[in-house]
Structure formats: structure tokens, C-alpha cells
Amino acid sequence: MTPPLVLLGSGYTLTRFAVAEARAGRDVLAATRDAARRAELEHAGARVTSVEDALLQTAGAHVVISVPPDAGLDARIAAALAERMPERLIYLSSTGVYGRARGHVDEDTPVELSTPSSRERVEAESRYLQLGARVMRIAGIYGPGRSMHTRLLSGALRIPEGGGGRISRIHVDDLVDAIRVVLARGEAGAVFCVADDRPAPTEEPVAWLSARLGVPMPPRVPLDSLNETVRGDRAISNARLRSLGWAPRYPDFIAGYTALLEAEGRPSVPSALSVRRLQPEDVDAFRALRLRGLLDSPEAFGASHAEDAALPLDAMRGWLEAGPSQVVLGAFEGPQLVGTLGLKREVRAKLAHKAVVWGMFVPQEFRSRGVGRRLLSALVEEGRKMEGLECVLLVVSVGNAAAHALYRSVGFRTYGVEPHALKVGDTFVDGELMILTL
Template sequence: MSVLLSFGHGYSARALTPLLLARGWTVIGTTRSAQKAAALRGEGVEPVIFGDALPFDRVTHVLSSAGPDADGDPVLRAYGDALRPHLGRMAWVGYLSTTGVYGDHGGAWVDEATPPAPSTRRGRWREAAEAAWAELGGPLHVFRLAGIYGPGRGPFAKVRAGTARRIVKPGQVFSRIHVDDIAQVLLASIDRPDPGAVYNVCDDDPAPPQDVIGHAAKLLGLPPPPEVAFETAEMTPMARSFYAESKRVRNDRIKRDLGVRLRYPDYRVGLADLLRRERGD
């Protein structure tokens, strides 16, 4: 019996869950609220409130989606000592990181061989968390995720409401990834474990953010939202920090080493799919 223990069982892990349940797996997911625990139970997941005891003796695979903070990785703080003795017999451990660890490259291409050089506080926290998981030991696989979108996380609601803006910063590009493609990458890695591997998880088409918003409006048959210069745009500090880094992220390794064929190789295909789902097509 294969059992996945999923720490911080959120958006990406929930996309992976049905693929594992279809294979007869057990999925145990941690959450911080009883309300979320009830929702996970309805999805076939065995919920555990974060901080409670966990059945490590049952677990064959581990996935951590929990983000770090100024004090380090919350999973390792709470469970590192309890988890460590079990890692030697585990088949696979996955840690979801971000492409933010690469820092700013002025729009140039980066791949897994590019040394991390985070320029934001969150990026530095992620780099430290990757190192802490590696130090813990076990068959670790690190997945550096680009900007995630998917059902419930698309731009259409803001475009329809007239609150979307096309924020323009010359030369700015972001890489993205559809949540369903994250799930298939994780499943492919579980099927082909390679302890110590690092994978960039992104689509084939890094693009300026204003192009994505403009295309969403086009799909809806609406005029493009107004352009706003980055320098004068009203943004939260967190939103503004995303614009501090510009890079194009290569995804060759997930294709070559894991045999992944992206379902949504660019945002145009991904947005069209989201709109079809919203409309029930």
C-alpha cells in the first residue's frame, strides 16, 4: 500500500490527489483548520490538524507544500525530528519550492544549473528551506514552481468586473504553470524517482503579464483593460516584489528526464481551457 503524507495540503497537492486515489493510494493531508479538514475528507483525503501526531510508520511518500517564513521551514520545525528516522525506507520525498530562488536575470534564460541568487526575502527563505530539506536526508526531489494558475485562479473574474489592469514594466516577463501540469510532473517523478534531482516546473512560453490579461479579455470578447505604468501603479508590497525579478525559465528537464508532455504549454491554451471549464463546456 502506497501512502502519501502531504504537508500543507493545498492547491497543487489537491490536484495530485485524484491521480493517486485512482491508483488505490492513501493520501494523508495536514491542514490548520477543522473546516478545511472536513473539505479534505470529502475529497478522499485523511486529514490531520497540523501539529498533531502523524502515522509516519505507514508513510511511503512525502510531499511538502508549506511555505517557509523568517524562522525557517514550519514542517521541519514541527516534525523534522520525528520524520528523520523514517526517511531511509521512504520511496520518494518532494518539496515544492519556487523559481524565485534564481533571482533577477533581466529576462535571460535560467535552468536547473543556474546558481540560486534570490533577491527577495521570500526567495532567500525558499533557498534556505531547500537546503534544510536536503540536510534532513532521504530521497529528496525539489520542484521549483513558476507562477501557478488553474481553476479558481484565473484572471477572468477581475477582467469581467473591470478591476483588472495591464501593468507594464518594459522587459518584464514571468513564467507560469497550470496546476494540472504540476500534478502530472509530480506523478511522473514518483514513477521515476531520482533522489537529489531539481526540476523547474513551468510552461514553454514566458510572457509579459499584460499580454496574459489582454488575452483573457480577448477570450471574453471584452476590451483590453487599461495599461498602467509599473512606476505609478497602486500595488501591495508583495505584488510589487514580484516585479523585482525578470527571467525566462527552461523546462527541458521535466520533458527529458520525466517524459512529461505539458497539457498546457502556454497561457493561451491554459486560459482557453479555464474558460471552457467555467462555462461547463
């Protein structure tokens, strides 16, 4: 027989969990003081009570705690649980315990105790770990009724100057699935980080949503004026959670927000592909896509994410200014920019017969649709319009078979290899040199 489920602190996440479990026929006891959540829980068949009453019914149950430390209840809850031990116990914590940690973050990354909020979280984790709890450190949660697109549409959303660092996220339904998996298979005393597969700077989902919804990008403000939760640059690993058999239904923000928009009757259906010259007013979308490319495929670019993220917006706007020796093309599905490619002609007299291809990037979710081929074909035509231009050059990473095949299919041929063309971290990348005669 499945043990009863006792939920302490039925807020956004645990209410969604409770409703799903109760509708599936499980005995659910949910503690909440919120009248609206009480009605939703009772309608689904859950029993609703106070934290005090729920703590009398934890013996042999599956218990999940989502009470914030500032409620001041952790010592009392831990003492009550010690008297009536649950069969399994989960404490929902936050990746905020990692504080100013940057880059790759997992369960073994040291926590930071420099702020009151992180100290309180870590102290709460310690109390429950002593009782054999499984601790889940959760990235930023989004889902129905809790999504940045509502703030974007209302005009309340702001994005950081410079784009900001990487932020990890998790769709609430994937979090609910993770709780089920940890309850069933998580080892007592273990810690699990919960995030989707692809962290992204705030600017990236905002640019995607703005394009899909047909609204302008929101204003930029200084990074330090925004909530501390969006000031970091952390890529939260979900590897340990995946080792239990969990996999996200929404592996990135595109999958998650597509589902949310469709559920609200805002169809997110790609429109016909079009290719055109990018204009200075396209700079926000261009910047967001370029920075994503530098993160996703660092071996494909001579620039680094850090370098381009630090560039003033006006500098990138200058790249998009029309001129006789340069052009930047964008591929669009409806209003959304889904690919970029540039061509820059040499200006000195002895070199002006040559131009260099740069900045090719198409996100993974838009590949195998002919986007790259459309961009490349259009760029070759732009080159043929430049009087006196005789050849186009490019460099492709050795081993990038898909890109190599694309370039050869439109007439590029290899004329050499540059050893150690790039150094990405500690790894050298050779560059294959290709040329197309116009």
C-alpha cells in the same frame, strides 16, 4: 504495494493532487487547517489530519511538503522526517529563489539570497535536500479558481506600463502531473524547474482574455507598483523535467485558459475570420501581438523586442493612424486579433511608386488556417487603391520556406539576396528580396 501518500500543507495544489490520488484508490493522508479543503479532501476519500500527526506516519511513505517557510516549521519537519524516513520525499519550492535573474533560467542558474523570502526558501530546500528530497521550483500557478480572468472580469486586474517582461506559468493540473512523475522517476537530491513551454509578458494573456471575453484591456500602472512576482523577465526551462517523460497538457496560456473558460461555460470557439484596417483604439491588442512576434520570431523583424517594448504607447498608436501612405491590417477571429501586416509607401517623389510590406506575424496556434494569405491578399488590394503605386517590396528571411511560398503564391518574385541582412544575437540572417508589380 503502492506506499501511502503523506501531504504536508494541503493548499491549492496539494488538495488537487490529493483528491485525484484518493479517487484513484490511493491511501492519502493530507494535513490542512482549512475547513473548506478538509471537506473536499474527506469527500474524495483522503484522511485529513494535522501536520504533527502526519509526521508520525511518514516512515516508508511518499511525502510531499508544501509548507511556506514563513510558517517556521521547516526545522521541526526536517527533524521529524529524519527519524521516520520516507521512501520518497518532494519539497515544493518556487522560482522566486532566482530573484532578479533575467533571460533563460534553469536548475543551474545561481539562486539569489538578497531578500528574506528567497533566503528562507533556499534554506528550506537545503534542509530537505540533506534528506534526499527532490526539490521542485515552480513558476506561477494558475487553474480553476485561481486565474487572472476572474480579476479581469471583476475590474481588479492591472497591467504594467511597457507590457512587462516574460513570466513563466504552469497550469495546476500539469503541476500535479509533474509531482507524480518526479515521485516516480526523479533522482534523490535533484532539483527540477516546473513551467509550461512558453513564457509570455503579462500583457499577452490579458490581451487574449480581453478579446475572448469581450471586455476592455485593464488600466496600466507603473511596473514597480505591482507585485514583485510580475516584475521580472524570466524564461524558465522545463527541459530537465521533460527528460523524465513529463509533458504539459497545457503547453501555453492559450491552451490553459481555453480549457478554463470552457469549463466555466464560457466557450472559447474561434469565430469566422475577418480582416480590416487597424484603428488607433486597437493599439493594446496590436502591441501585445507585435511584442509576441518579436519574441517568437526575432529573425523575421528588423526591430527588437527590447526596442519596441520601450516605445511609448502613443508611438505605436501613431502607426495605426489612417493616412494616404500607410495602412496596417489586422486579422480577427471574433474579437481576437490573430495576425497583423503593414504597408508603408515611400513619400519622396522619385520613390513614391514603391511601398514596403512590414510586420507580418501570425501566432503559431493560428497558422495553417489561411490567416497570412487573407492578410497578404487584402494588403495587395490596399496597395492597388493607392494612386500611382506601381510595386510592393518585402524582405523574407532566407530559409523561411513557408513564408516564401506564401509570397510567391500571390505573385511576388525574388530579385536578389542581401547577405547578413540581420544580426540576431551572434547569428547573421540573409534576406531574400521580393517584389510584386501591381
